[in-house]
Amino acid sequence: MTLLSVKDLTVRFRTEDGPVLAVDEASFDVAEREVVALVGESGCGKSVTALALTGLLPRNASVTGAIELDGSQPSRQARGRDIAYIFQEPMTSLNPVLTVGRQIGEVLRKHQGLRGAASRRRVIELLELVGIPLPSRRFGEYPHQLSGGMRQRVMIAMAVACKPKLLVADEPTTALDVTVQAGILDVLRNLRDEIGTAVLLITHDLGVVADVADRVVVMYAGRVIEQAGVVALFARPTHPYTRGLLDAVPNPARHADGGLREIPGRVPVIRTPSEMCTFSDRCWYADEVCRSTKPLLAPGPAGHLVRCWHPLEADHAGA
Amino acid sequence: MGRYVLRRMLESAVTLILATIVVFLGIRALPGDPARTLAGEESDPATLAAIRQTYGLDQPLPVQYVRYVQKAATGDLGRSPRTGLPVAETIGHALPVTLQLAAFAITIAILIGIGAGVIAAVRRRRPAEWGANAVALLGLSVPNFWFGQMVILSLAIAYPLLPASGFVSIFENPVESFRHLLMPAVVLGSGLAAIIMRQTRSAMLDALLADYVRTARAKGLGGAQVVFGHALRNSLIVVITIVGLQLGALISGAVVTEQLFVLPGFGKLTIDAVFTRDYPMIQGVVLVTATAYILINLAVDLLYSVIDPRIRVGGAAL
C-alpha cells in the first residue's frame, strides 16, 4: 500500500548568487511500514526533498510537482500529525529554554488537545517508548541536561507522539557516536514495528542504510539516479555513482591492495535544468551520449530503476 | 549556579573597590590644595583646618582612602560648601525624582521597544517593518535633548498641553505627576526604546531562523505560537541584557532630561555641582552613581541566570 507518493518534485531557490536547482523532477514512493533510505552526498538535495514534503522550506524556494500522502496532498495540519520530522542536530533543534516535557507536550496539545495530567502521563509513556531511563525525572529537565543520544530520543518521542503515518528522519545519527547510533536505529526499528510508522531515512551513511532500510533511493545533484531494494542495491549497484559510493566505503578486504577509492571531483551546484547526465563529468564511463542527453529513470539490467545511459552490467568488481 | 553567583559577586566587589579608588583619586587629581577643594574656594583657615582634620589630609594616601571608604559606607559623604547641607542628604532628596522619571521611561521604552521589535521581525519585508525600522533609526539619530526641545516647543509652547517644567511626585498627586513626567519620560525613554526595538528584532530574526523554530513548525505549531512561545521567549534574554547595559546611558540621559525640564533630580544636582565647583557633591554623586550601577548590573546578571535555564541548571554533556 503506497503511503507517500512523490512525482516530479522540483525545488528551485532564488539566491543572491543566482538560481539554484536543488531537486530536479525527483520521484519515488514509500509504502506503509516501509523504511526507505534517501541516500547521497552532501548537497545532493535529499534534505531539501524531505523538507519540501510539508512546506518547511524557506520563502525563496519554489516547489513544483505532486506530493501525495495517503492519496491526498498533505495539508498544513499534517505537520506533526501525519508526517513528523527528526533532525540532525538535536541540540539546536530543541528549544533550550523549555523543558523536555513541555516541548513534547506541545505536540500533544496541538493535535490531540491533551493537557495537564493526561498530557504528562502520555509524555512519560513516550519517553519510555523511546528508551529514556527515569522518564518522570527527564520530564522537567532541559535539553542541555541530556546527552546527545538522549536528546535525539526526545526528538523521536516528539515526532511519534501523535502516531504519524510517516516519519522523516534527516540524518538522525550523523551527529552521534557510533555506539549511540545503534541505539537510535533500534528505536526507529521498534517504532516501525509497534506503531506502524513508515520511515523516510535521509543519510549519507551506507552503514546505516544497510542496517535499517528496506529500500534505497539514491540521489545525485538533485536527481534520483537509482532505486532498489536494499539487498539488491548492495549486491548489484547499477549506476556508476552508486558503485562509486559503495566502493568508497572502507573495507579491509577490498582495499588491502592500496588506497581508498573515492569518486574524483565534487557534487556540482546545478543552476538550470541541464540536458545531460549531471554525473558525466565525474564518471569513468561517460561518453558523448551522456554529455548531451539527459538519461531517463528506467529499469536497468539488474531490475533496479536507474538513470544512466550505460548502467553497469553484472560485476565490475575491482574495476 | 551557586558558583556563578559567588563569582559574580566577587567580581563586582573588586570593581566596586577599583571604582572607589578612582573617585577618591579623582578629587586629589585637581590642582591645588585638597583642603581648599573640599572646603570651598573662600574658606577661612579655621574651616580649612577642620576639613584637614576630618579627612585626615595630612595622613598618607592609603590611610585617607580607608577613612574615606569608612565614612562613605556609613553614609557620610561630606558636606557641601555651597549649601552647608550634608551631601548624602541632598542626594537622598534628589534620588526619588530621578527614580520616578527613570521607572516611567523604562516602562515606556520596554512596551514600545518590544512591541515594535516583534512586529518588525515578524512582518519582514512589509511596510510595518520599514516603518518600525525608520522610527528606531530616528530614535538613535536624534539627540535626546533636542528631541526634548522640540517636544516642549510643540506640546508646551505652541499648543500648551503639558507643563514644560517642574516635578510632582506620584505619591502626592498621580495625575499631575503624570502630566509633568510624561514628556520627560518619553524623551528619556526614546533612545532606549529604539535600542530595545532593534535588539528585539535582531534577536527574534535569529530565533526565527533557528533550528528549534524549524522543529516547532515541523510539529505543526501555528505562527503565533511559534513567535511568542518559542522565538520571543529566547529573545527576552537578550532584551534584559540590553536594558542592563543601557542603564549607564539612561543615567546620562536623565542628567540631560532633568536639566531640560527643570526636574530637581539627581542629574540636575550633578550639573549644578560642576558649575558651582561643589567638589564634595561631585565626589558624592559620582560615587553613588558608580556604586548603584555596579550593584544594578550584578542584579541584572543574577536575574539573567535565573531566566536562562542553561545557566541556572548546570549542563550534562555540554
Next chain:
Amino acid sequence: MTTVQETIPAIPVTLSTRRRVARRVLRNPLAVLGLVVVCAAMLTALLANFVAPYPFDQVNFSEPLRPPSGTHIFGTDSIGRDQLSRAIYGLRASVAVGLLSVVLSLSIGVPFGLLAGFYGWLDPVVSRLTDTLLAFPFLVLAVGLAAILGPSLSTAIIAIGIAQIPAVVRVTRGETLRLRHMDFVAAAVAGGAGDFVLLRRHILPNAVNALIVQATVAIPGAIIGEAVLSFLGLGVRPPTPSLGVMLADAQTFVRDGPWMAVFPGVTIVVLTLALNLLGDGLRDALDPRESRS
C-alpha cells in the same frame, strides 16, 4: 535548508573580499544616500571657511533674532550671528570629535582587547578594569573630567573617547578569542610565528570587520555626545561654535526664536542619520549570514 552546518572557514581578509563588501554596500540605496550625505558633511566641515556665508562670530546688533530669510537662511541668534555659518563651523567640531574620539578609543582599546583575548591570565584583569570604567556612565565621567580638566573641545574628545574604550575592548577581545582557535592561526604558529606577529598580522586584520561595525555605531554616538556636552556647558565653550552650544543658546530664547533650536538640531539629526544608514549598510554587507529571502 540543508541540515549540515558548514563551518565557514576563516579565510584571511583579501582584497577581493573588500571589493565584494564595497559592492554590496553600493547596492543598498539607503547606504549610498548615507555615504553621500556624510561625504558632503565632511567636505563642508573641511571647507568651512569657503562655504560659510558669514564668519561665525560676526555680531550684528541690528539684526537680532531674525527668522530664516534670504540673507540668513537659518536665521540669526540673539546677537545677530548668522546661524547657518555657525552651524557649518559647528559641524567641524562635530566631525573632529567624531573622528578623534574613535581614534582615541581604538588606540587604547584594541591593544587591551587583543591582550585580553590572547593571554588568558590577563583576561580577568582587563575585564575588571573595563568594568570599572563602565561603572561611570558617560555624563558622570564627563562631569568628572570637566571638573578636573576644565570644559573644552579636547575634554569632550577625551571624555567621549574614554567612554567608548570598554566597547572597543569587548569587541576586540571577542574577535581575538574567536580567531585564536582557527586553523590559519594554528598554521602560522606551526610556521614559527611569534605572538606579536600573530596578533598583528593574523588576528588583527581579521578583527577589523567587527571593529568597523563598532565604529559605525560609535561615531554617531560621539557626535551626539559632543552636542550633549556642549549643551550642558561641559564641552566646547563659546565663542567656539558647536551645534550643542547653539542648542544651549536656543534654550533661552525658545519662545522668541524657535528656529534657533530647529536648525542645529536638524543638522545633527541629518548627520547622525546618514552615519547610521551608512553603518547599517556596512554591517549588512559584512555579515555573512545575511539571507536574501
